[in-house]
Amino acid sequence: MSGAMSGAMSEITSAGRPSPGRPSRGQGAFEVLRAQLREAAAAFADGPDALEGILLGMVDDVDRAVREPLEIFPVCHHSPASALAMARRLRRKRPKVVYLELCEDMAPLLTELRNCRLPVAVQAFATEIDGFPAEWSPLSVVAPVTEASAEYQAIAYALDTPGVELVLVDRSSDHVFQWDARRAETTRPDGPDGPGGSDGGEEAGLHGDAVGVEIGDLRPRFAELEEHLLRHGRVRHWSEWWHQYVEQPLGESDHESYRQAMLLIGSLFRRLAPGDPHRLRVDEDRERHMWTRMRQHLAASGTDPADCLYVCGAFHAVSRVAEFGVGGAGGFEPGPRTATTWQYGLIPSSHAAIEAQFGLAPGSVSIAATVWAKNLRRTRVEPYRLAGQAGAKPRKKTGGQAKKQAAAPPQASPAPEAPAADRLSGFLRQPPVLDGLDEAELLGWSVEIVRAARRNGYLASTADAIAVFETSILLAGMRDRARPTPYDFQDAAVTCIEKDAVPGRRDVRRLVEIMMGGDRIGQVGYESLPPLARDVYDRLAPLELKLQQRGVRRALLDIAARPELEQCSDVLWMLRYLLPRGAARPVMGERKLGERPIQESWDLALGTHQRALIELGYEGVSIEQVLEQRLRRAAYDPKATAAGVLAAGEDATLYLRSRRLADELGTHALQVLSAERSVDGAPEVLRRIRRLLAYYRTAEPALPPWIESFVRTGYAHYCTLLPTAFTDDDATVRQVAAMLGFLFSMEGLALSLGCDRTQLELAVAQSHPENPSKTALLWAAQTQLGHLSRAELSARCGELLANPLVVPAYPRYLSGFLHALEPAPGLTGFVVEAVSNAFGRLPDEVLLPWLPTLITTLRSGGAELAPLLIREAGRIFPGRLAELDEWTPPWRAGPAAGPEPAPVRSGRPGGGGAALLAAHPAALDAVAALLGCDEPWQTAAPARTGAALTGRYPDTAAALEALLADV
Template sequence: MSSAPFTALREQLLDAASTFTDAPRPIADIMAGMVDDVDRALGEELEIFPVCHHSPASALAMARRLREKQPTVIYLEMCEDLAPLLNELRNCRLPVALQAFASELDGFPASAGPLSVVAPITESSAEYQAIAYALDTPGVELVAVDRSVDHVFQWSPQPSESDTPPTDSAGEEAGLHGDAVGVEIGDLRPRFNELEAYLLHHGKVRHWSEWWDQYVEQPLANADYDTYRQVMVMIGSLFRRLAPAEDNRPRIDEERERYMWTRIRRHLGASGADPARCLYVCGASHAASHVEQFGLAAAEQDYEISPRTATKWLYGLIPSSHSAIERQFGLAAGSVSIATATWNKAVKGSGVAPFRLKGQKGPKGGRGGSTRKRTTPAATPQSPVPDRLSGFLASPPTLDRLDEEELLGWCVEIVRLARRNGYLASTADAIAVFETSILLAGMRDRARPTPYDFQDAAITCIEKDTVPGRRDVRRLCEILLGGDRTGQVGYDSLPPLAQDVFDRLAPLGLDLHKRTVQRVLLDLDVNPELRPCSRLLWMLRYLLPADTVRPIMGAPKLGEQSPQESWDVYIGRDQRAIIELGYEGVTVEQVLEQRLRRSVWSSEATAATALAAVEDSIVYLGSRRITDELGARAVELLAAERTVDGAPEVLGRIRRLLAHYRATEPELPRWCASFVTTGYAHYCTLLPTSFGEEEAGVRQVAAMLGFLFTLENVALSLGCDRSQLELAVKQSTPQTPAKVALLWAAQSELGLLSRSQLRARCDELLGNPLVVPAFPQYLSGFVQALSPAPGLAAFVVEVMSEAFARLPDSVLLPWLPTLITTLREQAHEMVPVLIREAGRTFPGSVAALDAWVAPWSASTQTETAPGRPAAPAGPVAELLAGHPAACDAVAELLGHDGGWEQPGAAPGSAGPPEVAALLSRHPATGEALAELLTGP
């Protein structure tokens, strides 16, 4: 391919390749190909406007060209299904991002969801100039021709790896785009790492954004239109030709180019528009395309567009920020803010009137596209473009004179900001920053210090070795040069759910568009009309990230309402979370209901998670219908479980729910009664296996017993059989000490093991030196047993006291740390119960300690006469003596004549021997009666 305007440049580049390289053929092919790409793009019938994303030079050239050409159709490289959102930009404060969101996938792997695509738009971008011109100029049509967001994921199997993800999660703005895939018009960056490293090294810069600003942005800011187009296409061609072979992006770019040219030809054929009055805005690399479908003359090259999947996409606007754009697209920190500052300065200095949407929120500047009367220039054939590349490449860069006033202002302002943020900066530091900026610019072959030179000088002269506050000097420079501007979506462009939230929170008097924290104080007793607002805040707390609405005082509980609440509200800062919530439903209640259903019907759902959903539905929704539905699902999940890992949580939640229903309902709901009966049979079935398996922990087995014992009355009243529990306990054969103690406690609770027998077994353990090292594990089992059998608290205190009293120091001291760690790890929530019981058992003063006798030792102090059964002693004897009439009545019912010891007689020497024998044969009954009437 040869064209007269570029013949001299092509020959010059080929000669240079032959002169300066040992293998001229590959280099010559690349250089000649670059010239051919420029010639091809500029000779196309449809005018191609190459751009780079967030480039002030591109935006200036676009504003100039739009006012000069005044096209009637603009083809824009943008996802075609995002185009309907563009008119909503006038209700927003830039930067914002167009978003497509899908949570219910059809045609994509379920594990890939939710899918999200964002296309950020800033005021200093060429695409915004084209959008503002097209939307506010009558008779102009804007056509988005890039592939749909559905094709973005179709063509990118791993979207999280094909685009640069956010690299820093710190800071306030880190999550504005989240993990969404970013698409932008005009991504210009070398895909050949060695080339980028070479350019940065010889350009004496640190990162790509600084190189681009020095060698492309500044020279092209005031260049004529032909020079701008040729340089941009040449750069796009260079980066494209040097892309590594293993890179997957060239293949995707080619598919996009086929897609876009096919859409353009179809639109021209359907609308009959004159190509001479149209403009095609695309990235510079796409302008250097090699696909067969390139150009209007390639109409015979048909390209079949693949259909979209059945995934339902939701569209909207979300706030964006300079830092979010930088993180997502791998730009240097502060580069977008610096580009915005460069744009504002260029607009003032060049006299270019940029386009701005009518009603656009934000700082003033620029005229709207329809503020001047639009003329219709006659369409003329496109004449050959003269060669501007040769002159641009051969001439040295234009050296701007030093703008001392601007640099002095920067230096004074950065010292002021540094002092406000804790730095010991002074006028001397301002002078040092000024001189160092000029020195650095000279070392980098610049006549005028750039913002990057100033930033480096400020860090060198002010920051020293410490950062006294939360902002370093680099961040202060970004604030000085324009700051991290954050966009905002207007009320009219919010989804219905977000608008509903704003309307329902209106009685609180908040400005929900403010980005600062707002404190809300609610006295619900004085102002009961604010209870709906409180309920909504709690639902938002449940659904949104933790910091969007944060309670300071108050908590939602079953059957309770805090009389006073205090909230910190950050809704204005976290608009994205509210907006994406609107993609899930029309109201907050609907979204909450959907999420609760989703949680209990997921593949990982358990009975515990279902009970948690039931509790949340009662607290937040108050809907009996959804609660019964979730409760029925909890019964199904419990019956299907084959492990007992969730037993502790199940026990705690069902206890709270039963207490709530007993206090608020005349009878238990059907699902709740079914859950108790199902759980009773289920845990009885699993109990023997859980006692024997090592995988089942002590806490889990104790929770099962807690369910069976504490809910036994309810279960029996609903038709369960207690013999099932007794049989399960008898079949249990534990092997570990903790489970053995737990089984003994269960047997004691069922009456299969008397307290005296339990005490004897513990005495036997303490007397066996081989078992003493494992005794803390037995104690752990007894402590865990307090959940199903709280009446054992006194016995556990007795066992621990006996251990401390009987064990020698040589055994006790090494054993004590094991006891403490065992209780802390396995039964920490039961330790307060033991402490309270010990407080009731032991004397409260030192003086009473000498005369104190342990209650459990009184039963062993009574001597038994030979040949006579043991008479009741201790608390049993005191109980009988205190209620003689009751004792006589019981004896009469048993067929015996009652007789009492005479005062002064030896214990056990008087009274009917039959009564003494009866009490001796059934000591557990007497002890239980004594505990019931007088306490342990």
Template structure:
């Protein structure tokens, strides 16, 4: 047998340990058996590690030597159509499958997203480039579909709604192509401790990447399968992840055999690229032999998946797969260095290639029998590069220069210190050559010291120096139709929207009316896109507003992913917006307030009467079905704004608006008695209900509602809490059942009753909330607050004041300006006038009494004579302008003519006279 010698050595080593676990010989010999089994497979298995320069170099060499005709790749099979679009992109980018409308999965987990990032320094990209650019080569993706990813891992759902600005993958589930990391925590901790490193990425670079960078093909294959087998045998076998991995292996081998049988391809001309963990598979379904049992692949669900490319970055890949910060950038730098050192030309797709295409060499002869390369590799120390003083010196000089630009007080002495410290740290860690990680630690120690003067620390500066966080870009041709349409429609702005920086767009709609379409699109994108992709600096979009100058900050270059994912929802922005509005209004948790918001948004952005009517009708349905009044303030605020808009822009109200008012009037009348006594219903909600009923009363009555329903509802209300009692008094006053004098008397009784005084602040809070339904009570509320401040004892007043301020701020912020204006009219404006000021509610009433004693007609005559200019202004406002003539020729005439006419008016309309008298405090 090929590996008999190695197997005997490992068994002897296991026996020499003595007290070791009994399973140790079985594990060590099993690893050798896995290597032997993988290498004897007729279909060549090529094990890789994700984003590994050593794997990419070995793949590049093997493709040029073997020139396979079929390449099987461990990647979701339904992502294959996207691979040709990589020609139009700048790496790194990620292949994405996206689904927002689910069929077969839980609705609460939507949207579902799967991504597979691709970098230039990866074996997968080299294989894809070779297959797509070489005539006669077929590329076949054989891994489970994205639908099966969630079928087999039902607990994998989006983690949250927030999305950090630098996380280009968001909540997507990453497909770990070539994942190779210990799944046995104690093993990883042991390797990191004895390797004198902090992170797995650093250990892998030191003990696998560097030794294998120049290894021959057989050595590389055997070592990678060995590592994969070790991690596989030490991984917990009773976990869902391990079972899923085995199902993936069965799935891939089944797809490979299906393709071989369908095409008749010779396994010797094929290459199977998979992670080293899967290369050591021993499941019964593994193998290309025709008699191997197949795996029963379950059908896909009814979910419709959409596919596209999104930009990726080194930092996003590191965050997605738990790699050390900067490790992918270091891998990219290592890849470029190794290409230069070994004079290799990588495969690149058309459109990404620079320079001439290098011809493929003549295929190598068929490989001979498997030979043992592991024994020699494991027996000796790894061959590592020695100290490259020129490279390290360049790093030290460059990091000092970069640190000075970022505010550090670095000098040549620091560069020397970093150089020496890097060598010292490498020696302490048993390394002949300082790695980038040693250099980072030395730079932090020697330059950063104890403070960071700017927004970048030295470790981040080292990452920038060694390659930076390279961010990919999806080309215009590879974008979905919606994204291309967005860039086309914004072209009149004259900006390079693909640039990864914030750009300022100035829109003068008077001078350039053609930019109105750009403005409309920007507002829609502002509504649809999260974060800071589109940010208005000047201008707003509200009902009744129209701006002729706008200013925008556009950052679409760094938010390509968001724009691309909009393309998964529709063909145009308008279509996506309409779908979003419908989804919000018809959501199971939607309320009438949410539906009214959708109505308002449709008016602002779409100008579609049909859609607005549908959303308005939906709002009526939701309002009728509600059994609580929690959203009453939002409903009142939004319907008022919509009614004001229609009254200003349309000759008549839409039918749905009229139905909403009549339905809301009857609905809130029905719920009012219950809301008054329900402890779970707040004062603000009851005030909003009364505000709807009183402010919409005239319109509701004109549309056929009955005022008696409101009067009965108020009379049936019997609240117990003081704040709601105050609201009820205000409602009775509005209905004319409680005159202002009686209301003032009730408040006086409260302030005069020692048993009720502690509850007076709650009554006052209720009166403040009553300004919503009865705004004309503002003078009385100011009077009540003044009397409370003047008469309440300090033990009651002082604890109440903070609560009053917080209540006004949180629940009645819009009422504070009304109170402030009324207080400004009531109180004196100067300090000198304060000494002689008498509150209106305490002013002497002698003049008023003398007028009233002469009878209502005489009082009215005196008022008219004293305020003739005001009477003329009111007459002009009502369209009744005329001259003051004698009684024989007009309504006001001669001695006593004015009194007679006014007396007749007062007699004919006593209710109006009483209402005016209450209003003026007479």
């Protein structure tokens, strides 16, 4: 069937045959065309069966749509030919009602297009969904609008012409997702024009993950048909085929020829579409919905169908559903909407974003904009533009004329037109003609591309301009084209100028795209922004920057000299948290708990990321509200961890300075920690709780209750998990070290809150690791608890180095000791000793492979521990190279290597502890104040009166003596 259809298409589009005359009154409008198609079907298919049914069915579809009393205007999205035909038809017909194929709930937004610079997209957005799977959130539907589009011409005409009503008749945004199976072809990420469509970089992502809705998605759904058209049309992609064989001929045709040709193409693509039941059902439901809405509006308003215009895609214009037409049978109800709350607004769009979302060729929308401008100059058709639109020319009307037109309804429709005659037969045989204007334009392109190539480092000359001109004509002739297209010119420029190297950042193909108009990026005006976005711009006004423009703006904040800029700093830090990377980037300055900013420097690109800022407005009326909602959402997520909830609480304090929200999230973090049964987040929990403790101890008179509860619960929680974590293979050494770090660093506070140290001692006693790294970590914990002396720990390491069977695993013990600095920073000197002994005694075949592991361990999990080792090594090792030969490590210097002396526990005043304390009465006074002892001195010597107190408290004296001995 594919070969037969290919022959039939060739027969239809062949050029040079005489055009048939107009059919007589006794014949139907398309009887001559039907007869020709019957002959073609019999010749190419060896029989008039299947092929004849398809070809004659296409003519029947066109005839049915043309005879409909409510005029159907078929269009293709972002087609300059459709826009030109629409502008012509609106000025002649002057309809009173315009029905538009667009989501019916987007109607209130269309008036806001006056405040924008096209292209922009109408968006429906939902974050709080009800009735859809949670993983779909957020939901987003966009409908891009460009000036070179038929829908914009219809919108501008309806909104600026008094007495004209614009009615959107397509399904709602909610039903877009109700009827959508979330298949890949919905957004066409990898269209036939190339993977990902356009390579527009940042601009290609202006629509995000939104589902695109456009008027007239006209493209073959039958892969073999599209492949055949591209091969026989000698083009690379569908956009080029459409420009050559549809766009150019229709741009010069009259209304009826345009209308019938578009209907014929829509019928062809519809009849050769694959039998996808889901997609077919969605298409038919949309058509039933649109015709039902139009009949309901006609019945309610009493408008004559002859005064209306129905603007839809050519694919839907030839619908075969029973509801088709003003006299269609039955009605259709799409069903109720879900409880999802939808927000509506305008977001900036671009040519690259449209190309990427709808699978168009790179540069095709820019070329369409260039063709649109060329058609306006050539035909002198005055397009419709919304009053106040950026780039629109003011209308020149006298006051009386303006008042008269405002008060008068639109002109009545002319007398009913005669039934449309067959224009297809002649139009399909008409060859395109190359006129002098096209040659002049091609010459201008050739000169301009050489000039652009020179600016970008190419060694181009006037000879290259001539070569590009002649090569463009040659390529067009080789491809059976009457005149070169922009795509022919692009290929010729690449061949003649680029040659074999690209000296600069842009190649010739990209230079041609820029020359043809480039990627135009729209902008939403201040008046059309949501309240949140306007509030952001107002609060950043003291910076005196044009933040709505695209590009990067440098902001310098001298907060010390201008304290009012601190509010701008708060806004910028919140924007940095909420917006994508690059929208607000700090160059100088940082925000930490407990610190106030002095000077800051920022790179701001809010105009470039206007879409993200607008979508924030769908979530709340201020950035503080949005930030609080996001922090709550992250904290109360079912998969949230204790570390994540602590991070949310810290951000609430850091950015919002909200004690209420921080206390709420902290209490929730306590509950999440109690429910956790793994230690994956222990390092992050330790880091954040230490930071919060340091902040509240300096900024608040007392610790918040949730902090005390968190420390108390965390102490018991990690004591319970410690024995299991030591033997669990899934628990890493860093995670176990973080648990010990929490227990040892929080021990003083936990014991003061009622915890029992026996829990920790029992947990360590019940731990029996087999992994060397964890074994070393356990030895460090025993040393910290006092169950293992430093001398015994050094002796164990010496035994490991003396055992040949254990030497290969000794580096893993050292890794454990490195992580042990987290819970026991007092072992820094011992770790330096152990590493030094390893470098001195390990063989090279063991030491050298271990060095990368040591470096990566310090870099990934011990970046904060490396300064401790460096500082201790700098204190121990000599500072000069000449001193190294005579240097003896302190752990080999005799007494230092011996066993530690037992602490003196004597209650007599003449004991070692009593003498030491008597020599330092100020220290004793401070300890007495901490213990609450306000009794007077009991000795006659004022300088020695602390001795009596030490005699009464011998345990305290012994503890202080031991502490001072370590120092």
